[in-house]
Amino acid sequence: MTTHHATPEGTPQVTEILAQWVVSMKGRDIAPEVRREGLRTFVNWMGCAVGGASHETVDRALAAIDPFSGPRIATVIGRTEHLDAAHAALINGISSHVLDYDDTHLKTIIHPAGPVASALLALAEMRPMSGEDFLTALIIGIEVECRIGNSVYPNHYDRGWHITGTAGVFGAAAAVGKAIGLSRLQMQWAFGLAATQASNLREMFGTMTKSFHPGRAAQNGMMSALLAEAGFDSSLRAIEAPRGFACVLSDKQDYSEILDGLGSRWESALNSYKPFACGIVIHPAIDGCQQIRAEIGARVNDIASVALTTHPLVLELTGKRTPQTGLEGKFSVFHAAAAALLRGDGAPTAFTDELVTAPEIIALRDTISATSDPSCHEASVTIDITFRDGTTLRKHVERAIGSHDVPLTDAQIDAKFRTQSVLVIGQVATDALLAMCWKTPTLADVADVARASVLPS
Amino acid sequence: MTTHHATPEGTPQVTEILAQWVVSMKGRDIAPEVRREGLRTFVNWMGCAVGGASHETVDRALAAIDPFSGPRIATVIGRTEHLDAAHAALINGISSHVLDYDDTHLKTIIHPAGPVASALLALAEMRPMSGEDFLTALIIGIEVECRIGNSVYPNHYDRGWHITGTAGVFGAAAAVGKAIGLSRLQMQWAFGLAATQASNLREMFGTMTKSFHPGRAAQNGMMSALLAEAGFDSSLRAIEAPRGFACVLSDKQDYSEILDGLGSRWESALNSYKPFACGIVIHPAIDGCQQIRAEIGARVNDIASVALTTHPLVLELTGKRTPQTGLEGKFSVFHAAAAALLRGDGAPTAFTDELVTAPEIIALRDTISATSDPSCHEASVTIDITFRDGTTLRKHVERAIGSHDVPLTDAQIDAKFRTQSVLVIGQVATDALLAMCWKTPTLADVADVARASVLPS
Numbered sequence: 001m002t003t004h005h006a007t008p009e010g011t012p013q014v015t016e017i018l019a020q021w022v023v024s025m026k027g028r029d030i031a032p033e034v035r036r037e038g039l040r041t042f043v044n045w046m047g048c049a050v051g052g053a054s055h056e057t058v059d060r061a062l063a064a065i066d067p068f069s070g071p072r073i074a075t076v077i078g079r080t081e082h083l084d085a086a087h088a089a090l091i092n093g094i095s096s097h098v099l100d101y102d103d104t105h106l107k108t109i110i111h112p113a114g115p116v117a118s119a120l121l122a123l124a125e126m127r128p129m130s131g132e133d134f135l136t137a138l139i140i141g142i143e144v145e146c147r148i149g150n151s152v153y154p155n156h157y158d159r160g161w162h163i164t165g166t167a168g169v170f171g172a173a174a175a176v177g178k179a180i181g182l183s184r185l186q187m188q189w190a191f192g193l194a195a196t197q198a199s200n201l202r203e204m205f206g207t208m209t210k211s212f213h214p215g216r217a218a219q220n221g222m223m224s225a226l227l228a229e230a231g232f233d234s235s236l237r238a239i240e241a242p243r244g245f246a247c248v249l250s251d252k253q254d255y256s257e258i259l260d261g262l263g264s265r266w267e268s269a270l271n272s273y274k275p276f277a278c279g280i281v282i283h284p285a286i287d288g289c290q291q292i293r294a295e296i297g298a299r300v301n302d303i304a305s306v307a308l309t310t311h312p313l314v315l316e317l318t319g320k321r322t323p324q325t326g327l328e329g330k331f332s333v334f335h336a337a338a339a340a341l342l343r344g345d346g347a348p349t350a351f352t353d354e355l356v357t358a359p360e361i362i363a364l365r366d367t368i369s370a371t372s373d374p375s376c377h378e379a380s381v382t383i384d385i386t387f388r389d390g391t392t393l394r395k396h397v398e399r400a401i402g403s404h405d406v407p408l409t410d411a412q413i414d415a416k417f418r419t420q421s422v423l424v425i426g427q428v429a430t431d432a433l434l435a436m437c438w439k440t441p442t443l444a445d446v447a448d449v450a451r452a453s454v455l456p457s
Numbered sequence: 458m459t460t461h462h463a464t465p466e467g468t469p470q471v472t473e474i475l476a477q478w479v480v481s482m483k484g485r486d487i488a489p490e491v492r493r494e495g496l497r498t499f500v501n502w503m504g505c506a507v508g509g510a511s512h513e514t515v516d517r518a519l520a521a522i523d524p525f526s527g528p529r530i531a532t533v534i535g536r537t538e539h540l541d542a543a544h545a546a547l548i549n550g551i552s553s554h555v556l557d558y559d560d561t562h563l564k565t566i567i568h569p570a571g572p573v574a575s576a577l578l579a580l581a582e583m584r585p586m587s588g589e590d591f592l593t594a595l596i597i598g599i600e601v602e603c604r605i606g607n608s609v610y611p612n613h614y615d616r617g618w619h620i621t622g623t624a625g626v627f628g629a630a631a632a633v634g635k636a637i638g639l640s641r642l643q644m645q646w647a648f649g650l651a652a653t654q655a656s657n658l659r660e661m662f663g664t665m666t667k668s669f670h671p672g673r674a675a676q677n678g679m680m681s682a683l684l685a686e687a688g689f690d691s692s693l694r695a696i697e698a699p700r701g702f703a704c705v706l707s708d709k710q711d712y713s714e715i716l717d718g719l720g721s722r723w724e725s726a727l728n729s730y731k732p733f734a735c736g737i738v739i740h741p742a743i744d745g746c747q748q749i750r751a752e753i754g755a756r757v758n759d760i761a762s763v764a765l766t767t768h769p770l771v772l773e774l775t776g777k778r779t780p781q782t783g784l785e786g787k788f789s790v791f792h793a794a795a796a797a798l799l800r801g802d803g804a805p806t807a808f809t810d811e812l813v814t815a816p817e818i819i820a821l822r823d824t825i826s827a828t829s830d831p832s833c834h835e836a837s838v839t840i841d842i843t844f845r846d847g848t849t850l851r852k853h854v855e856r857a858i859g860s861h862d863v864p865l866t867d868a869q870i871d872a873k874f875r876t877q878s879v880l881v882i883g884q885v886a887t888d889a890l891l892a893m894c895w896k897t898p899t900l901a902d903v904a905d906v907a908r909a910s911v912l913p914s
Contacts, residue, residue, distance in 0.1 A: 057689070064680070064687035067583070068527040068541045084525045126524070160700035162653075189666075196619075196666055197673065199656035201692075203700040209646075209653055209691040212684075216654065223521070227669075230521035232514070234666040235658075243617035243660040 014240040014255045018144065019187035021262045022174050027136030029263065035441070037269040038139040043437045044103055044273045044413055045113035046077070049096035050433070050453055051348060051420025053078025057098045057208040061091060061215075074125040075450040078424045080457060085122040086219050089172075093118035093215030097164075098208075099348045100330070101277040101420070105270060106404060108149035108163055112271055114214030115168025116141035119222040120175045124447045129179055131443035139268050141175025146267035148239065150257035152250035157202075161249060165200025165213035170239075172221020180229055185236075192234025193224035195245040206327075273413060275402040276346030278330040281313045284381035284400035285333050289340035292385065292395050300341050302387045305367040308337065309382040312372040319370070329356040337383075338365040347419045379403035425455050471697040471712045475601065476644035478719045479631050484593030486720065492898070494726040495596040500894045501560055501730045501870050502570035503534070506553035507890070507910055508805060508877025510535025514555045514665040518548060518672075531582040532907040535881045537914060542579040543676050546629075550575035550672030554621075555665075556805045557787070558734040558877070562727060563861060565606035565620055569728055571671030572625025573598035576679040577632045581904045586636055588900035596725050598632025603724035605696065607714035609707035614659075618706060622657025622670035629678020637686055642693075649691025650681035652702040663784075730870060732859040733803030735787040738770045741838035741857035742790050746797035749842065749852050757798050759844045762824040765794065766839040769829040776827070786813040794840075795822040804876045836860035882912050 027035075052058065053076070062081060070084030077092045093114050096102050102111045120137055123129075129137075149156075149167040157163050173194040177187045197220040200213040228234070238244050239258070246253040276286045285308055293300055308314075310333070320332040329335040329351045338361050339350040355361055376382070379400045385393040399405040401412070408416070414434060421430040433452045440446060484492075509515065510533070519538060527541030534549045550571050553559050559568045577594055586594075606613075606624040614620045630651040634644045654677045657670040685691070695701050696715070703710040733743045742765055750757055765771075767790070777789040786792040786808045795818050796807040812818055833839070836857045842850040856862040858869070865873070871891060878887040890909045897903060 060687045060689040061684065064684040064689060068543045068680075070525040070527050070541070084527070086525045160705035165653075192661060192664065192666055193669070196622075196658045196661050196670070197656050199654050201653045201695070201700055201702070201705055203692045203695060203698045203705075204649060204653050207649065207691045208689050209649055212650070212689070213653065223525075227518065227521040230517045232517045232521060232665050232669070234664045235660045238658070238660060241660045243658055245658070248617035248658055248660075 011240050012255055012259060013237070014258055015188050015191050015237050016184070017259055018239070019191060020184045022140055022144065022178055023182060023184050023187050025140055025263060027132060030136065030139055034139060034266045034269045035135060037271060038135050039438070039440060040273070040410065040413060041103055041113050041142065041268070041271050042117060042135070042138060042440060043417060045096055045117045046433070046437050046449065046453065047417030047420050048099065048102045049092050050078040050424050051101065052095040052098040054424050055095070055098045057211050058091060058095050060208065061094055061212070065090065074122045075454055077450065077453045078455065080455050085126045086222055088122040088125070089119045089218040089222050090215040092122060093218040094211045097214045098211040099277055101274055101348060103271050103273050104280070105146045105149065105267065106272055107270070108146060108153040108167070109157065110146060110149045110167055111164045111214060112142040112145055112171065112268070114164060115217035115221060116145060116171040116175045118215065118218035119172035120179060121446070121450050123176050123179060123222060125450055127180060128445050128447060131440040131446045133179065134446040135441060137175045137179040140178050141171040142268040142271070143266060144174035145171025147258045150267065151254050152246055152252055155252035156250035159250070160202050162200040162202050162204065162210070162213050165217045166198040166249060168214055168217035169194045169198050169221045169224070172218045173224040176222045176225035177228065180225060182225060182228060186228040188236045189228035189232065189234040190225045192236070192238035193227055193232070194221055195238035196234070197224065198245055198249060272402060272404065273408045273416070275408055275412065275416065277348040277351055278336060279317060280402070281311065281378065282318045282333045282336045283402055284379055284397045285310065285314070285337050285383070286340045286346040287400040288381050288383045288395045288397040289337045290344055290346065291397070292383065292393065293341055293344050296393070299387065302389070303341065303364065303367065303385055304388045305369070305386045306337060307384040308333065308368065308370040309373050309376060310370055311376045311378045311380070312374055313378065315370055315372050323356050326351045326353045326356055333370055334365045334368045335361065337368050347416070349419070379405070425453070429456050468697050469712055469716060470694070471715055472645050472648050472694050473641070474716055475696070476648060477641045479597055479601065479635050480639060480641050480644050482597055482720060484589060487593065487596055491596060491723045491726045492592060494728060495592050496895070496897060497730070497867065497870060498560055498570050498599065498725070498728050499574060499592070499595060499897060500874065502553055502574045503890070503894050503906065503910065504874030504877050505556065505559045506549050507535040507881050508558065509552040509555040511881050512552070512555045514668050515548060515552050517665065518551055518669070522547065531579045532911055534907065534910045535912065537912050542583045543679055545579040545582070546576045546675040546679050547672040549579060550675040551668045554671045555668040556734050558731055558805060560728050560730050561737070562603045562606065562724065563729055564727070565603060565610040565624070566614065567603060567606045567624055568621045568671060569599040569602055569628065569725070571621060572674035572678060573602060573628040573632045575672065575675035576629035577636060578903070578907050580633050580636060580679060582907055584637060585902050585904060588897040588903045590636065591903040592898060594632045594636040597635050598628040599725040599728070600723060601631035602628025604715045607724065608711050609703055609709055612709035613707035616707070617659050619657040619659050619661065619667070619670050622674045623655040623706060625671055625674035626651045626655050626678045626681070629675045630681040633679045633682035634685065637682060639682060639685060643685040645693045646685035646689065646691040647682045649693070649695035650684055650689070651678055652695035653691070654681065655702055655706060729859060729861065730865045730873070732865055732869065732873065734805040734808055735793060736774060737859070738768065738835065739775045739790045739793045740859055741836055741854050742767065742771070742794050742840070743797045743803040744857040745838050745840045745852045745854040746794045747801055747803065748854070749840065749850065750798055750801050753850070756844065759846070760798065760821065760824065760842055761845045762826070762843045763794060764841040765790065765825065765827040766830050766833060767827055768833045768835045768837070769831055770835065772827055772829050780813050783808045783810045783813055790827055791822045791825045792818065794825050804873070806876070836862070882910070886913050
């Protein structure tokens with residue numbers, strides 16, 4: 001552990017040190033593999049934002065906020081509307097999270113891109129910036145967000161805070177603050193304004209308000225940086241003060257998680273991308289069932305029964321035997337396995353009301369059993385198939401796709417992007433948008449990506 | 458204690474019951490004296506909002522948010538600018554709190570009107586309502602705010618939450634939800650959206666961000682109600698759920714404070730109005746010194762020394778001997794007493810940089826001593842004056858003006874209003890505005906008050 005400036009009481013000057021790091025970090029000093037992961041994060045986020053854009057949660061939020069929009073210079077991703085940049089940050093943050101399909105920092109369960117990318121891309125439509133500068137600010141914002149999350153996790157999350165919102169508002173403030181060139185003092189103020197707006201409760205899970213969280217964190221983080229830029233002052237010790245963020249919202253305050261290895265060890269590079277549109281615990285079962293389908297083809301129609309051997313959390317969290325809706329389907333390993341076997345699907349299309357109630361899915365689903373095995377790794381599963389002719393097949397997945405050990409390849413991120421985006425903006429616009437996303441590092445104006453994300457008129 | 462519907466675990470359905478009360482309460486069932494106090498609250502708030510409107514805190518916030526304003530249909534009180542209603546709620550909430558001169562619910566130290574009146578009056582400029590309906594919604598919003606505050610105070614405040622913001626967002630949501638006619642279900646959603654935005658840290662005290670709190674609570678509460686109106690759903694048990702507001706943000710949850718005597722016992726009628734623009738502990742000293750000045754006239758120039766005998770909190774909180782700035786002057790009982798004796802002033806004009814450094818004030822200030830007496834009531838003081846000719850004068854204040862036992866009269870609220878408002882919008886506009894404020898119950902369109910509050914162009 002490195003040493004840092006500390007107060008007389010021994011608490012380091014966390015806010016000041018972090019602010020200084022944000023304003024002084026150079027994009028060229030971020031290692032290529034870290035920048036590459038930042039780009040993958042952005043591509044994955046954009047696919048999710050387009051994919052969620054037609055959800056009724058977004059419709060309703062838009063209806064409420066539309067009469068308050070300022071100059072409509074920013075794109076509502078995946079739609080035809082435009083809004084001021086702050087409201088666009090809100091709506092795009094909602095869209096990117098509403099399908100529960102976005103990125104995950106596995107150590108904290110933060111979904112990092114929602115608050116940060118939503119704020120930064122909307123800002124880029126009012127304050128133009130290059131793709132390079134955008135990626136630098138995005139990576140720095142996510143780094144701040146995940147490190148602040150690490151410093152209070154798990155106690156903070158266990159108390160009931162939705163950490164994507166509470167840490168996210170700092171990440172959005174850092175990214176926007178970096179992009180607009182705040183001084184260290186202004187960045188401290190921005191952290192103060194972010195800290196005092198850090199909220200969002202886990203009680204809201206299962207309602208539209210869950211998706212509101214990354215959106216509002218994006219909007220509030222952006223405005224924190226812009227207020228600071230205008231000279232609106234705030235505490236200089238908002239993270240570590242006795243009545244600051246970490247002490248008030250958590251029983252754990254490990255500031256070494258924020259300060260150690262800044263600029264050399266990158267939490268942002270640990271980001272992961274869900275291959276399937278549901279809780280991570282049933283990903284091994286979906287992965288294994290998709291592999292089986294790829295191997296046996298039409299014989300999926302001859303399956304008599306399926307026996308899953310899984311980590312105990314699978315049945316604890318997703319043991320719903322007879323889901324009735326798409327949302328309930330996300331909490332049924334039986335439905336998820338059936339959809340993967342019969343349709344090869346783990347995307348949002350696997351969790352629609354229609355598919356959950358389709359007779360052939362239900363018929364297969366009801367032949368599936370699951371056994372908890374405490375010795376089974378969270379990223380593993382064993383699947384035993386018995387066919388109608390009595391023959392059997394065993395598939396063991398040692399580490400599922402999307403886990404820490406088997407990250408999505410770029411091609412898999414592409415496939416995930418396409419599956420979502422085509423349904424919302426069509427094939428042609430999807431192809432163009434995806435190609436442009438990967439070219440972000442070379443773009444003179446990153447807002448071109450936002451403008452390419454809309455429904456063709 | 459009355460009984461209420463309860464969950465199997467014994468926790469009453471606080472959110473549902475409170476929402477039902479908000480939507481079903483009729484203005485005509487609010488007793489005249491409660492309505493009268495609501496009117497006094499509104500008049501006092503408007504004077505503070507005009508008085509604070511020229512503060513640089515407001516200038517800086519306006520500079521940052523102006524580029525994001527939607528249709529400029531709402532008044533920025535005390536100024537020439539206009540904003541969309543949500544941003545007007547934010548700015549007016551800042552203005553009304555920035556001089557630390559607004560109203561106080563003494564049981565919780567909530568400043569009730571800031572979040573609620575700021576939201577409701579701005580809303581009235583986009584959705585017209587009568588003065589009667591405005592007062593009904595204002596009183597109901599403040600009632601919700603103070604009851605929710607009571608349910609978690611003091612533990613919640615002691616942990617570090619600025620309760621004016623955390624409880625205020627519920628009050629603003631309730632007032633706006635009442636005014637726009639939400640259903641019970643929508644009102645529950647609005648409370649969910651408010652709960653998940655309840656934030657604001659005491660760490661921000663002493664910075665501009667403190668005033669941001671009631672403003673943001675007003676804006677967020679308003680948007681919570683408008684999102685709910687558009688069908689944006691949320692938790693139905695946001696206040697009492699295990700991961701809801703009261704459990705996550707407080708160690709104390711006394712739901713009887715929220716539910717008991719709803720509609721018969723009124724917290725809103727306990728609101729109080731500061732006579733002086735500083736912390737309440739030095740009000741007795743200012744009151745006594747003003748009385749002495751009124752009695753002895755020019756002999757204030759013959760004072761040799763002053764000895765105060767005060768409650769111990771006075772020196773603990775306001776014992777600054779040599780304040781250098783107006784803000785520091787608020788934490789100096791010596792300055793405050795000198796300004797009251799020499800100028801008769803306890804308004805914001807008593808706490809300017811100029812007055813704090815004026816030679817004649819400093820000369821008298823340095824003759825003042827203070828002694829803590831644990832037997833002295835918080836609202837009392839004894840002042841012993843010694844004149845240069847050796848004669849003495851004793852003044853004992855049993856209960857200071859503005860305390861629970863000696864509320865400000867309407868005439869004193871008027872004087873407080875005028876002192877602040879004249880400096881910002883001048884005498885003529887002040888006279889017209891003050892007269893209109895008192896006529897609120899008879900106004901067909903309460904937004905006329907907002908429109909009368911501006912700088913004449």
